[in-house]
Amino acid sequence: MKFSKLVLPGVTMIAVTYGLARFSFGLLLPEINRTLEMSELVSGLISSLFYLAYCFTIILSTVITTKEGPRRMILSAGLSAFIGLLFMCIATNVWVLGLGVLLAGGSTGLVSPPYGAAIALWIKEGEQGRANTWVNSGTSFGIALSGLGAILLTPHWRLTYLIYAIVACLMLVWNFQVIPKKETGSSKLMLKKGDLAIRGVKGAVPLSLASLLLGASTAAFWTFSRSFIEVAGDYSDLQLSGFWVTIGMFGVLGGFSGSLIERRGLSFSYKLGSLAIGSASIILAVTSENWLLSYLSAGIFGCSYIFLTGVLIVWGIRVFIKNASLGIGVPFLLLAVGQVLGSILAGLFIGTWGYAISFMLYGMVGIAAALMGPNEESKR
Known part of the structure; x- marks a missing residue:
């Protein structure tokens, strides 16, 4: 299959599930909090549902993709995102919002492993x-689109969704x-003995620990960074939305992670x-009141997050070389587990110690x- 024919719709589906259905929540959270009168702890709990749903669906998606191929799960991801966003749009209380969050968050888990498998099937090695x-x-x-949408639609978060x-x-x-519809060459994806086992696989333990820690470290930024700068500084609505756009725009640079890995290695x-x-x-x-340095942190975070998830994809596929969907599923599952724990604790820490100390802790x-990280370079 032609590179762009698969990659372009893949980029848009990832943009919808991750950027619009999942991570835009942090940008819209202050307005949602005001409308539904949620505390920081409740906000953290609701946000953790994105990652909790992701944990379940990425396991389901990895197994089904391995057995049946990628088409069914990719389409299920799009449907889940669509329905979840509709529920979030009409939410009048935390229960309806939570249901929408579960469906929207689940879409991200459904989409990652099958697209890895689709690329393994239909793109040249x-x-x-x-x-x-x-x-x-x-x-x-x-994320960039969600930021632009907020600039145009703030504070109409229901219309946005x-x-x-x-x-x-x-x-x-x-x-x-x-x-x-027909998985040409799908014999590569047939479930074989040991394909879904990680015990004894060389490199699986450091990959899992790294993914878990990285997930925990990013949870506070995704959920509370926008709220942090709103409380800490004198920012206009345009500047607050611009902060989110910066995360997305600089995140595009993370797409070059594959090139850097080829030049400098996976460990570096x-x-x-x-x-x-x-x-x-x-x-x-330490600089939340300064809009320029806050934007710098947003740019660094956006670029490094997308960069790191790209690194984890390459690392995972090299570790689980016989199963591309498992190579993506394992690190992304552990990334989400870390984000579940990190999101819940972030709400608690912020309520107890404040934003600055909590963000310092998560940065450490x-x-x-x-x-x-990987201690040596593994080869395909």
Whole structure:
């Protein structure tokens, strides 16, 4: 299959599920809090549902993709995002909002493993690393679009989610038309003995620990960074939305992680990304009142997050070389587990110690994750 024919709809589906359905919540959270009168603890609990749903659906998606191929799960992801966004649009209480969050968050778990498998099936081997990292960068485009939407629609968060739902429906139709119905070469995806086992797989333990720590370290930034700068500084609505756009725009640079891995190696790339993502939270913790430095932290965070998820994809596929969907599923599952715990604790920590101390703590966790990276370069 032609590179762009698969990668472009993949980028848009990732943009919808991750950027619009999942991570836009942090941008819209202050207005949602005011409308539904939620505390910081409740906000943290609701936000953790994104990651909790992700944990369940990425396991389901990995197993089904391995057995049946990628088409069914990719389309299920688009449908889940569409319905979840509609529920979030009409939410009149935390229960309806929570249901929408579960469906929207679940869409991200459904979509990642099958797109990794689709690329393994239909993209030439020499182009697969680049295809995976660029599809993964769709998150950045979605975040940037959500920021632009907030600039135009603030404080109408219900209308925002309605527009996102319409976009999700359109991207679902596009993927329905593009993804082949018959899995040509799908014997590569047939479930074999040991394909879904991680015990004894060389490199699985450091990959899992690194993913867990990185997930925990990013949870506070995704959920509370916008609320942090709103409380800490004298920001206009345009500046607050611009902060989110900066995360997305700089995140596009993370799509070059595949190229850096080829030039400098997996270990170097991982350590660079971990140090950068930890520093982003620390910079915000000490400079939240300064819009220029806050935007700098947003840019570093956006770029390093997309960069690191690209690194984890390449690392995971190299560790689980016989199963591309498992290679994506394992690190992304552990990333989400870390974000579940990190999101719940972030709400508690912020309520107890305040934003600055909490963000400093989360930044230190990100820097500590650099110690868990690959020790040697694995080859395909």
